Amino acid sequence: MSNKSALTIEEIGVDFSGFKAVDGVSMVVEEGELRVLLGANGAGKTTLMDLVSGKTKSTQGRVFVEDTEITNREEHEIARAGIGRKFQIPSVFRDLTVRRNLEVASCLTPGVFANLGFGFPAEDRDRVDEALELAGLREQAGRRAGELSHGQTQWLELAMLIVQNRKIILLDEPTAGMTQAETFKTSQIINGLKGRHTLVVVEHDMAFVREIAEKITVLHLGKVLAEGRIHDIERNEEVRRAYLGSKGIA
């Protein structure tokens, strides 16, 4: 694995009229790495993702995808710069079929006029089929996305990101609300993405984190508390103290 950095965050922060939800966080995620963001409620994990993906405008610091600066650009520009994002509450195009959802995601020419043609190139269709297979949604391809179960909706959104083939994928609690079997399948899908994409995952479920994690960054009150391999984090005194009252992170 190369040591080239895929996502570089420098001293990023946001001030919501006095309240600093994220306060000077710096982080370098290397190409092909899977980074887990850990932290209690209100630690700033989701806000950090919002800052990277452009949902929230930062009031300090900078973000780079490889060497391109994307700080405070429009959401679609950031996406085109190479960042895909999955939301905590799964969001898919409910009135379109599963296949249509993926076709939309597969369309990498962003302009209106460039898209005034019919159908999708064969290679895009192949990618769609591949993603359907990977997310186990081949049987559901013709169904309306709104009819899917919660777990299937989550996988569809993952599949959309797979089709997009962005360099960096941000996943916000991909297993929220899932059964154990569903969580297991999700970890398989995510493990399948390792190496091909750079992944940043926000997760609470420690069992799941052990399943997928390589390197962990712990956030606390908007700042980086610790960073390291999973067993280092689990033994870290500061992390334990920060989680005191919630019985550690086990």
Next chain:
Amino acid sequence: MVDTLFIGLSLGSILLLVALGLTITYGAMGVINMAHGEMVMIGAYTTVLSGIYLGANLLVAMPIAFVISAGLGWAIEKVLVRRLYGRLIDTLLATWGVALVLQQAVRLEFGLSFLGIHVEGLGPGLQNVDVPDFLRGTITILGTEVNGYRAFIILVTVVMTAVTWLIMNRTPIGMQVRAVMRNRSMAAACGIDVARVNALTFAYGSGLAGIAGVMMSGFKTVFPDMGAPMVVDGFMVVVVGGVGSLLGAVAASGLLGEINGLVAAVTNDILARAVVFGTVIVVIVLMPRGLFSFKGR
């Protein structure tokens, strides 16, 4: 200058009177009631009919109009609006249908005109209401002669706004309404009977429109289509003021009323209305949440 401002104020208070009910129904229930203007129309016709058949004046008509339009509003909520919560645009369309039906009900004298029966006071024609003697003429405020009826409208508006504010902020049911406004499902989880609150809110909002109609009948001709432009004005006030904000509605109607009055004084009524619409667009574009609004939702 004072009389121009006064005219603006009275225009604003009419706007507010119409918008008060909408502030509550739209704010609390997220329902765009296009038949709100027809509630005003019903209120106006109540004045006409109670004048003809009961020999009653405008003041007596006010409680009657409130009861009738509130009852109608209650029925509309029970039969129709209740099934459409969360479908904002659909409520807009369905209540537009209600508006058409109500207009025609008055125009066709509830269908009696098919049988050749004519009810005096109804039908497609124009109706006029006489203002009681003690409201005619002028009174002197700040050294300026002002129209007595306009002053009366302002007074009624102030009273109705104060009453609404008190109900919303100082009574248990008002607290429930505000709870539903902020978070419907949370309110339900706390044991508030949301369906009942909705029905009452809708009835009260409609009742306010009925009173607005009574006031309207004193200085405008009454006819079956009179409500349509009013619902538009009412919505503009609500949106400019900030959805669900009573204070916002007061400020917005004052603002729009004064703009209307001032521009009309310089140019004419048509351009004044155009400027009002322009102001509304600019406010929505610049402040999509309106002048006053609570966070969330």
Next chain:
Amino acid sequence: MTLPRSVTIAAYASFVAALMLLPLVVSDPFWLNRFAKYCVYGILGVSIALSWGYAGVLNLGQGLFFGLGAYMIAMSLKLASATSLQQGSTTPLPDFMLWNSEPGAVTDLCCINKGSFLWIPFQWQWFGVAMGLALPTLVAGILGAVIFRKRIAGVFVSIITLALVLLVRLVLIDAQPITNGFNGLTDLGWFTVAGFEFDPYVTPTYYLVAVSLSVVLIGARLLVETRAGLILQAIRDDENRARYLGFDVPAYQIFFFCVSALIAGFAGMLYVLAAEFASPTFMDLTFSITMVVWAAVGGRSSILGACIGAMLINTIEASMSESATFMEAWKVVIGLMFILVVLYLPRGIAGVVKDGIGRLLGRRAVAAAPVVAAGE
């Protein structure tokens, strides 16, 4: 529920065929003229379905674009009218301008009234045609850019469009000396192409409108079949998801808003050809909402459905309007129908028909291949 492509094609083909064959059945020029107007309403239905059904933008001011298109061509046709040519000036001069002018004003289009010079280029009919298409599109472009770049959505868009159409209507009425105010533009000349005059009461005029409708209908249907059309529907479902997939959401919304406005403006022009007037009533609140009613009854998310809804309601209405009381009662029916459609048939007539055909095909598929059907 998606129907096989062949069913959709068959539906469009039979509709267009019916339009083309109508003059064989209806020979009364009066009724043919009426149907031409209904075809115009059909075009409006298409424009509503495009913006409401496919872009998810409920425009309550579609009458603005219709009205702008109508006035642009009506200005040209007014100058071509016999009434404008008899005023004794070197340029044609609309009669109402003379009535509204100050005593002693120069009787020429350049300066008879304040702003009357704006009419000068409309002496060339094709300028009016070009403006009738360009102006609505331009206005929609500017309006759309403001609304969608600002991420204003939902009912706020409806209120802005509503306020705008009412604003323009008032300005139009106020500019009486150059627009004839409430009365609108009447006594128009006929649209003329290469010496042929489109008398509103002859078959070629009907065909002009019917062919236009067919082209718009099929064009719009093909447009939503493109990748851009699919992305537009995705944006309607979840704007943010589309944004984070890398699509410039406002660009799509503005584009389709403009297309919808262009179609409405085109409809306005055709209406003037068939009805021989343009009036501020085109920009009334009621008219703009009525269009939405047609689309909702026909099926808001079906282009053909919205088109047929518009034509059907108007045809029934016309047969009712024989007597004044029937007409009034009809409005009650419309009101009730609307309530019932919203309550029970949110997908409109098109939804019912689609479900029906789907069930029919389903049953046949079961009969033909029970094994396959059981597998699904």
